Amino acid sequence: MSSGTSWCYRRPLRRQRQRVDDVRLCTEGETQKRSLGIGDQLGINTIYPSGPPPPVNNAPEVAIPSPADGATYGSGASVSFTGSATDTEDSDLTASIVWTSDLDGALGTGGNGSADLSDGVHTITASVTDSGGKSGSDSVSITVGDPPAVATTVGMTGITYATDGGRNRDKNLLITVTLADNLGGLPDGASISIDLYRNGSLDARGTGTTGSDGSVTFNRSRARRGDYTTVVTDVTAAGLTWDGVTPPNSFTK
Numbered sequence: 001m002s003s004g005t006s007w008c009y010r011r012p013l014r015r016q017r018q019r020v021d022d023v024r025l026c027t028e029g030e031t032q033k034r035s036l037g038i039g040d041q042l043g044i045n046t047i048y049p050s051g052p053p054p055p056v057n058n059a060p061e062v063a064i065p066s067p068a069d070g071a072t073y074g075s076g077a078s079v080s081f082t083g084s085a086t087d088t089e090d091s092d093l094t095a096s097i098v099w100t101s102d103l104d105g106a107l108g109t110g111g112n113g114s115a116d117l118s119d120g121v122h123t124i125t126a127s128v129t130d131s132g133g134k135s136g137s138d139s140v141s142i143t144v145g146d147p148p149a150v151a152t153t154v155g156m157t158g159i160t161y162a163t164d165g166g167r168n169r170d171k172n173l174l175i176t177v178t179l180a181d182n183l184g185g186l187p188d189g190a191s192i193s194i195d196l197y198r199n200g201s202l203d204a205r206g207t208g209t210t211g212s213d214g215s216v217t218f219n220r221s222r223a224r225r226g227d228y229t230t231v232v233t234d235v236t237a238a239g240l241t242w243d244g245v246t247p248p249n250s251f252t253k
């Protein structure tokens, strides 16, 4: 309890002894109504136990001048890093910086260092804790090694024919078109449009969507006898560009 604190009573002072819970802090400009005895002080301490507020502790601030956010390194490269940490109360905390990678874990402590990082995209974090227990940190994202390959184009790996239905299982003509991207992946959910020609004339058109095997099977029901050829007119696959090529194909029914 500060000796400079003035205490006043909630109610007008009377002759009888005031109860301790009638005591409050004097408001600004108000003069102290009565000097307090030791019993009053103990009571006030019970009502206002918090005492003076604790000193303010600001969190430390951390910066990573190097590496730059988004920097890239070759596979197996040694990556150097530099950081600084300042704190209002503790001043320079740079020597206490702890470095980590979300992929490789602990990298060391202090204002600078280097590490051989595994291939991949790393979040590098510099963090520090001050003497009051408050923490600060900074992070950068860097890439080590070649980024993973991403498929960009799609094409047909084959157009095959079969028949089914009817007594001799030759009533309907089935045309299966299969896609693959340039990394060998099988596009699921791609749209394929075809024109089916019979003896050189347009016989049917169709559009279908690939399954997980990258293929669509079109059914030309009650297909007549003749020489059939399929021309792919459009392929739409998310994130992929069709190479525009229809592989040679034909079927005689």
Ligand SMILES: [Ca+2]
Binding pocket: 057, 058, 059, 060, 087, 088, 089, 090, 130, 131, 132, 134
């Ligand atoms: Ca601090």
